[in-house]
Amino acid sequence: MTAASTPKGERRRHLLVVAAAELLTEGGFAAVRHRAVAERAGLPLASTTYYFDSLDELIGAAVRHEAEGELAEGRRRLERLSEQPHATEDVIELILDLLLGTASRQGGTESVLLRYERLVGSPRRPGLAELMRDLAARLHELLGEIFTRSGMGISRDRMFELIALVDGAVVNALIESDPDPRGAARRMLRAQLL
Numbered sequence: 001m002t003a004a005s006t007p008k009g010e011r012r013r014h015l016l017v018v019a020a021a022e023l024l025t026e027g028g029f030a031a032v033r034h035r036a037v038a039e040r041a042g043l044p045l046a047s048t049t050y051y052f053d054s055l056d057e058l059i060g061a062a063v064r065h066e067a068e069g070e071l072a073e074g075r076r077r078l079e080r081l082s083e084q085p086h087a088t089e090d091v092i093e094l095i096l097d098l099l100l101g102t103a104s105r106q107g108g109t110e111s112v113l114l115r116y117e118r119l120v121g122s123p124r125r126p127g128l129a130e131l132m133r134d135l136a137a138r139l140h141e142l143l144g145e146i147f148t149r150s151g152m153g154i155s156r157d158r159m160f161e162l163i164a165l166v167d168g169a170v171v172n173a174l175i176e177s178d179p180d181p182r183g184a185a186r187r188m189l190r191a192q193l194l
Helices: 007-027 034-041 046-051 055-083 088-100 102-106 110-124 126-149 156-175 181-193
Strands: none
Touching: 007 034, 007 046, 007 055, 007 110, 034 046, 055 088, 055 126, 088 102, 088 110, 088 126, 088 156, 088 181, 102 110, 102 181, 110 126, 110 156, 110 181, 126 156, 156 181
16 A cells, blocks of 8 residues: 555545646646645645656546536536426526536636636647546536436437537637627527527
8 A cells, every 4th residue: 555545645635636626727727737736735745746647647637526526516406407397597507507617607708718728728638638538428428418308309419519509609709808708608508499
């Protein structure tokens, strides 16, 4: 048994992953540096290289942590929607949370811009490619389940069209410096689903 696999080691590793995920969300890939992660986690600088072989491995763990949390919350919200009558607006907001992140609810471009930079920048990090494909497949599965259980009966192809429409609306809003890219995406989904 190594120190990294002890309960204390697991706690420290988890603190580093959470810290890296927070930095990633707040500042993108550039914000995730060994020193910044260690400081945010309240651990010695050496712990980042002790528990992770590379910065890319730490970033991968942070991306997985963040995505797993979002998927789990999306499933919880889907269960609540399934247990009671819901409006299409509730479904639209859940979809936007999953595609744009819950931080986008507050408006503004920063959280959405950072999320899209992360998505677009991931292919430049070879260690993230497979992880991002796996997470995207799980997200698409959840979105398909949301559409099915909400009674919308949207095909897989149509779901991908809706995702592309949201992405296009968001990118266009960002290009035009629209202060509310989520609002642009919401309008696009409403026009398609209502």
